[in-house]
Amino acid sequence: MEKKPALEASLVQEFVGNAHGDLDRVKELLAEVPALVNSAWDWGGGDWETGLGAAAHMGRRDIAVYLLEHGARLDLFAAAMLGHLDIVRATLETYPEALNGLGPHGIPLIAHAQAGGNEALQVYEYLNSLSSQETEART
Numbered sequence: 001m002e003k004k005p006a007l008e009a010s011l012v013q014e015f016v017g018n019a020h021g022d023l024d025r026v027k028e029l030l031a032e033v034p035a036l037v038n039s040a041w042d043w044g045g046g047d048w049e050t051g052l053g054a055a056a057h058m059g060r061r062d063i064a065v066y067l068l069e070h071g072a073r074l075d076l077f078a079a080a081m082l083g084h085l086d087i088v089r090a091t092l093e094t095y096p097e098a099l100n101g102l103g104p105h106g107i108p109l110i111a112h113a114q115a116g117g118n119e120a121l122q123v124y125e126y127l128n129s130l131s132s133q134e135t136e137a138r139t
Contacts, residue, residue, distance in 0.1 A: 004035075007033065007035060007036065007039055012036065012039045015030075015033075015036045015041075015051055016040070016051050016054050017041075019051030019052070019054035019060075019067070020058050021058060021063075023062050023063050026051065026066065026067070027066065034070070036051070037067060037070050037071050038050060038071070038073055040053075043104075047105060048104070049104035049105070050072070051063070052067045052073070052075065052078050053077060053078070053104040054104065055078070055081075056075075056077045056080075056082075056112050057077065057103055057104060057107045057115060059117060061082060061119065064078055064081065074087075076088065076091050076098060076101070076109065077103040077104075077107075077109060077112045080109055080116065080127070081113060081115050081116040082120065083119040083121070083122065083123055084123070088113075089126065099127065099130055110127040113127055
């Protein structure tokens with residue numbers, strides 16, 4: 001496999017930063033450098049974030065879908081924001097501890113579902129029911 005040069009750090013930071021809310025700029029950057037689609041930026045202390053991760057916690061369905069259509073790797077947090085109950089349920093049935101996993105910036109899974117609004121309401125309700133069950137089990 002051919003070794004490719006690393007992406008320019010400032011370009012990765014710009015891409016991930018813009019994926020929080022600027023679809024037009026994301027499109028421009030991805031057109032210029034398609035490899036950015038799965039790049040990740042470390043905001044410090046191991047707080048890694050991809051463009052998809054940024055779009056997911058901001059509830060930017062438009063950006064998330066665009067990135068997925070261009071090869072971004074779907075993760076649990078984006079699936080929650082997008083309202084993919086089947087994916088979230090299957091993942092948590094297999095790895096129940098993922099319920100308490102944290103996404104970029106330490107944002108919980110349920111907050112990603114909440115950011116998805118009405119289209120992710122079923123996921124939010126499912127995660128909320130699991131959290132309630134977990135709380136009851138501890139008491």
